[in-house]
Amino acid sequence: MPRHKPFGLLHPLPVPTGAWSSLSMDFIVKLPPTPQGLDSILVVVDRFTKMAHFIAYTEEGFDAPELAEVFLRNIVRLHGLPKDIVSDCGSVFTSKFWYAFLDLLQIKSNFSTSFHTKSDGQTEQVNQSWNSIFESSPLINKMTSLTT
Numbered sequence: 001m002p003r004h005k006p007f008g009l010l011h012p013l014p015v016p017t018g019a020w021s022s023l024s025m026d027f028i029v030k031l032p033p034t035p036q037g038l039d040s041i042l043v044v045v046d047r048f049t050k051m052a053h054f055i056a057y058t059e060e061g062f063d064a065p066e067l068a069e070v071f072l073r074n075i076v077r078l079h080g081l082p083k084d085i086v087s088d089c090g091s092v093f094t095s096k097f098w099y100a101f102l103d104l105l106q107i108k109s110n111f112s113t114s115f116h117t118k119s120d121g122q123t124e125q126v127n128q129s130w131n132s133i134f135e136s137s138p139l140i141n142k143m144t145s146l147t148t
């Protein structure tokens with residue numbers, strides 16, 4: 001007996017609206033080292049133009065703060081901040097990257113834990129109101145039942 005509902009259909013990513021507004025990012029690792037000791041490549045692709053940056057680095061010691069600095073220096077400096085980034089990196093690495101990236105931009109991060117209304121009550125209250133409206137709407141309920 002399955003422990004969860006069947007997985008839904010995959011949905012394609014939205015089509016980007018302009019150059020360097022939507023990026024995909026991945027790593028090629030464990031390559032033969034260059035004379036400088038570089039053995040990995042960070043690949044950043046603009047999903048709109050398909051233009052790519054290939055940034056060589058040494059895998060050992062390359063962490064999320066260093067990635068944030070490399071991303072800022074090689075991508076944001078040349079193309080500005082993207083609207084979204086597609087990546088298959090793990091959640092812990094992604095979290096550390098965003099903390100480091102925000103720090104480089106001198107943006108104070110005020111993350112809170114889920115459903116902790118004392119730290120983020122305003123947004124949680126709006127979410128609860130939206131959920132109430134969503135759950136009580138006959139049209140939305142009918143649409144949801146058609147897709148599940």
